[in-house]
Amino acid sequence: MKYILHLFRAFLACLLFAGALPATASADKAPDLLVQDVTNEVLAIVRADKAIQAGDTKRVIELVDAKVLPHFDFRRMTMLAVGRDWRQASPEQQTKLTDAFRTLLVRTYSNALTQYRDQRIVFPPSRFAAADTRVQIRSEVVQTGAQPVGIDYMLEKSEQGWKVFDVIVAGVSLVTNYRSSFGQEISRGGIDGLIKSLEDRNRSLAEQHGLPQGEGGSGA
Amino acid sequence: MSKVFCSSRAGLAVTALAAALVAGCATTANPDDPLEGYNRAMFSFNDQVDKVAIKPAAQVYEAVLPGPLRTGIGNVFGNLGDPWIGLNNMLQGKFADGMSDLMRFAFNSTWGLLGLLDIASEAGLPKHDEDFGQTLGRWGVGEGAYVVLPLFGPRTVRDAVAMPADMMGNTPFSIDHVPTRNTVTGTRIVHGRSVLLGTERTLDEAVLDRYAFVRHFYLEQRRYKIEDGRQERMYEDFDEQSGAPANVSSDRALVAPAQAVGSRNRQNVK
Numbered sequence: 129m130k131y132i133l134h135l136f137r138a139f140l141a142c143l144l145f146a147g148a149l150p151a152t153a154s155a156d157k158a159p160d161l162l163v164q165d166v167t168n169e170v171l172a173i174v175r176a177d178k179a180i181q182a183g184d185t186k187r188v189i190e191l192v193d194a195k196v197l198p199h200f201d202f203r204r205m206t207m208l209a210v211g212r213d214w215r216q217a218s219p220e221q222q223t224k225l226t227d228a229f230r231t232l233l234v235r236t237y238s239n240a241l242t243q244y245r246d247q248r249i250v251f252p253p254s255r256f257a258a259a260d261t262r263v264q265i266r267s268e269v270v271q272t273g274a275q276p277v278g279i280d281y282m283l284e285k286s287e288q289g290w291k292v293f294d295v296i297v298a299g300v301s302l303v304t305n306y307r308s309s310f311g312q313e314i315s316r317g318g319i320d321g322l323i324k325s326l327e328d329r330n331r332s333l334a335e336q337h338g339l340p341q342g343e344g345g346s347g348a
Numbered sequence: 349m350s351k352v353f354c355s356s357r358a359g360l361a362v363t364a365l366a367a368a369l370v371a372g373c374a375t376t377a378n379p380d381d382p383l384e385g386y387n388r389a390m391f392s393f394n395d396q397v398d399k400v401a402i403k404p405a406a407q408v409y410e411a412v413l414p415g416p417l418r419t420g421i422g423n424v425f426g427n428l429g430d431p432w433i434g435l436n437n438m439l440q441g442k443f444a445d446g447m448s449d450l451m452r453f454a455f456n457s458t459w460g461l462l463g464l465l466d467i468a469s470e471a472g473l474p475k476h477d478e479d480f481g482q483t484l485g486r487w488g489v490g491e492g493a494y495v496v497l498p499l500f501g502p503r504t505v506r507d508a509v510a511m512p513a514d515m516m517g518n519t520p521f522s523i524d525h526v527p528t529r530n531t532v533t534g535t536r537i538v539h540g541r542s543v544l545l546g547t548e549r550t551l552d553e554a555v556l557d558r559y560a561f562v563r564h565f566y567l568e569q570r571r572y573k574i575e576d577g578r579q580e581r582m583y584e585d586f587d588e589q590s591g592a593p594a595n596v597s598s599d600r601a602l603v604a605p606a607q608a609v610g611s612r613n614r615q616n617v618k
Contacts, residue, residue: 207586214586236554243550264581270469274426275477282581294583299572301581305564308378309557325556333553 159283159290160254162199163265167249170195174244183242185235185337192238201284201291202230208294209306210314210322217319225319228326229306235333247271261285264296380567381494390496391559397499398541406541420464421539426475427456427463432517436478440486448473477573479514481507485574494563502566 157165173191174180180188206226207214217225248270256263262284268276282294295302313322333339381387410418434449452468452475460467469475484506485491492505503511523529555561572579 208583210586212586232554236550239553240550274422275475278577282583294581296581298569299577300565300568305561305568306555308564309555309560312557312560329553329556 157289159256159263159285160251160265162290163267163281163283164251166195166199167251167267170241171244171249174241175246180242181245183239185239185242186339188238188241189234189339192234192241197230197234199290199292200230201286201293202226202233204284204291204293205229205233205303208303210310211304211307213311213314213319221319221323224323225326228323228330231330232326232333235330235337235339239337250276263290378563381563383493383495387494387496387563388559390498391562394496394499394501402537402541403545405538406545409538410542410545418539418542421535422543423456423460423466424463425536425539426466427453427460429518430456430475432514433476433478435517436480436483437476439483440478445476449476479507479510480517481510481514481570482574484510485570491567491570494567502562504567504570507570 170191173195174188177187177191180191203222203226206222206229209229210217210225214222250268250270252266252268254263254265262282265281265283267279267281269279270276277298278296280296281292282296283290283292285291293303310322313325317324378384413421430449430453434446434453437443437446437449452473455468455471455473456463456466459465466475481504489506491507495503495505495508497503497508497511500511523532551558551561
């Protein structure tokens with residue numbers, strides 16, 4: 129039971145993953161400042177928005193779409209989640225996988241953001257050199273009476289600025305955590321089987337939350 | 349009490365094991381999880397127990413008690429665990445952290461009103477998370493197979509062996525009055541569960557296979573904690589067409605070694 133507590137506490141923190149990173153001119157901003165600014169901006173909006181706190185899924189997805197998504201490299205995230213089988217996927221399959229995985233992540237974790245109340249987020253110093261093109265930026269969710277939960281963002285420098293390609297919650301990579309279940313789906317039904325599972329899941333989530341089909345993340 | 353508990357647990361284990369053998373599911377073998385058939389059966393058994401008993405109790409607990417009181421209860425349990433955390437830090441050679449844990453216990457037990465308030469955190473003594481399983485890991489004891497225990501949930505064999513010591517260590521004094529002891533234990537469980545209410549929907553919705561997700565999460569988090577987050581993360585590039593990635597020699601240092609091995613095996617089969 130104690131372990132499950134930790135697990136879910138970590139996921140509570142994970143809600144805040146969605147809350148990282150804004151869409152403001154990021155190309156020239158240092159990655160640690162970028163993470164801090166987006167986190168603070170998104171959380172300020174959530175704190176002030178009664179509809180989001182009441183669980184308005186559509187509204188929180190709009191917020192994430194606008195402020196958070198531009199800073200994520202979903203193609204790379206999907207590649208890391210799929211693993212070696214990625215090489216066997218055609219370009220069309222890769223695009224479909226990326227779209228479906230992005231929609232799933234955005235829907236589920238945006239939703240978690242509605243659970244955010246007043247936890248304090250701090251940013252321990254992240255060590256990196258000016259010339260680095262891949263950095264790990266740290267943040268921590270402070271909670272009384274328990275160890276802070278770490279949320280680290282892995283970012284890589286691209287021509288469009290720094291892009292997040294993994295989120296590490298309490299020491300666990302969000303992206304590679306999907307790899308074994310993705311592997312199962314692929315060994316059962318191939319790449320198309322995995323695409324179908326993801327799309328089915330997204331469809332049922334959309335029905336549950338009254339979202340228009342096929343929504344939940346514009347191209348990044 | 350614990351005797352009754354043990355024998356009924358053993359009974360449950362046998363039942364679940366039998367169910368697993370009957371089901372005889374042969375999913376893709378995960379090298380960390382040779383007991384996957386049994387584990388999956390026990391995982392869904394634990395889910396059922398949670399659904400009918402623990403979760404409803406936690407919902408009542410959350411509805412009845414005001415938030416600050418629940419925070420205080422959590423702080424008290426956290427405080428009782430600090431000496432054991434400190435001892436384990438010292439057993440791992442982290443004396444400064446261990447001292448800090450003991451000071452936390454001293455501060456919070458006195459100025460913090462028997463642990464109700466976590467003033468030590470405010471004073472710059474952060475809460476740590478250590479247990480005897482981590483200590484064994486630091487000493488070089490291998491983790492063994494992944495195993496889902498009845499009621500207690502995911503463990504590695506090493507952590508399961510360490511569990512009795514951890515349970516004793518987390519309760520620095522023993523309560524002889526049985527009803528009181530049962531109330532304390534029950535409150536601890538229900539409080540722990542109540543913290544998680546509201547987040548589980550995300551987990552349910554976000555993952556395709558909850559069992560695989562929880563397994564990976566548990567194993568990766570344990571490894572991370574034992575190393576105290578010092579290991580470097582490696583990311584492969586699966587976009588390269590040439591096959592072997594440049595850092596193939598560092599395969600073993602991957603974030604998810606088990607999964608890397610798993611997918612390698614699958615490729616070999618093809």
